[in-house]
Amino acid sequence: MKIIQTPTIISQYLSQFNIxxxxxxxxxxxxxxxxxxPGETILKEGNELDGIYFQVTGRTKVTSSIETGKSLLLRFCHPHAIFGDIELLQKIEIQSQVEAVEETSLLFLDKLSVELYLMKDPLFLGELSKHLSYKLQTCTTASRVNLLATVEARFASYLLTTRDIHNHFGKEITTNQTEEIASLIGTTHRHLNRIILSFLKKKIIKKEKKILIVLDWGFLEELSNGVRYE
Structure with a gap:
């Protein structure tokens, strides 16, 4: 993490965020x-929250751990997501892991300032309610997908979400990423490999050395039923 305290840069992002x-x-x-x-942890599940975060650039990934020690994917986030709101309102430890997927910048305000000023500000509380309702919607979707959808559909949703996030991210994945992806979508590495083999045979994807390339996005779109992890 790098902290930037240049007033002109911060003012630019405050304006961009319509603060x-x-x-x-x-x-x-x-x-x-x-x-x-990319890959840096922004918020670590189980830690004490130090303040509130407003995402102004980049992409982030939100996951939640389960009893096995693995993580389930909840959503990918983009500007202007807010992190730390649930924990501040409920006065609890951090509930989900937030990780930068690409170079990401966030405006940060310390916990004391939030409690003294923002939690008494009707304008901010109105904005917070919009973000909380969105999180409820995405968490409900993620729960439905993880509990009811087939692994094939979950894998399709994952690939489509990552494609939407960045032009090249998701079009190509290396085979050494499959174990992480299996954990995120709630399956085993072995089961995901079977699905990948099936997709290869159906020419939905192709394999070049250690890279998987999607050939048929239309099939994945139909398989996913329009569900995204965001």
């Missing part, structure tokens, strides 16, 4: 800009 429409007196608050490289 004046979401907080009554943003000029009274001291924001930080936190920058993360």
């Amino acid at each position: 004046q429409e979401k907080i009554t007196s943003p000029q009274n608050l001291s924001f930080q800009l936190r920058y993360y490289n």
Whole structure:
């Protein structure tokens, strides 16, 4: 993580985030800009929350651990997602792991400032309610997918979501990523490999050395029933 405290850069992102429409007196608050490289953890499940995060650039991945120690994918997030809202309202430890998928910047406001100012601000609380309702919707979708959808459908939804996130991410995946993907979509590495083999035989994907390339996005679209992890 890199912390940027240059006022002009922070002001630029505050303007981009339309912060004046979401907080009554943003000029009274001291924001930080936190920058993360791909793969860096932004929030770690089980830790104490240090403040609230407003995503202004990049993409993030939100996962939740299960009893086996593996993680289930909840959603991919983009600007202008908010992290830490549930924990602040409920006064609980961090509930989900948030990781940068690509280079990502977030505006950060410390916990004390949030409790003193934002939790008494009707404008901010109205904005927070929109984000909380969206999280409820995406978590409900993720739960339905993970519990009821076939593994084939989950894999299709995963590939389609990653394709939508970035032009090249999801079009090609390396075979050494399959174990992580299996964990994220709630299956075993062996079962996912069987599905990949089936997709290869049906020419939905092809394999070049250690890279899998999607050939038939239309089939995946139909298989996923329009469900995305976002």
